[in-house]
Amino acid sequence: MLDLELVVAGDGAVRIDHSCAGAGMHRLLGIELSDGERALLLAGETVAVVVACDRCIWERRLVLRGADARVVGG
DSSP: OEEEEEEEOSSSEEEEEEEETTTTEEEEEEEEOOHHHHHHHHTTOOEEEEEEOSSSSOEEEEEEEETTOOOOOO
16 A cells, blocks of 8 residues: 655645546545544654545545654654
């Protein structure tokens, strides 16, 4: 599984525009972060969640960090 690193800011929702081969169109995939996940991001920690398309085999582990978090080893 491939990782996709994203910076998260704002409302605690993550949305990804996915070009779905199974549906033949772009799909907007999204997740709502839990209170615990948002608290980790505010504390400068990273959060990892898996997002998958239900119409094709696309799947990614999203590695989320807050907009103010430091990037280490980048």
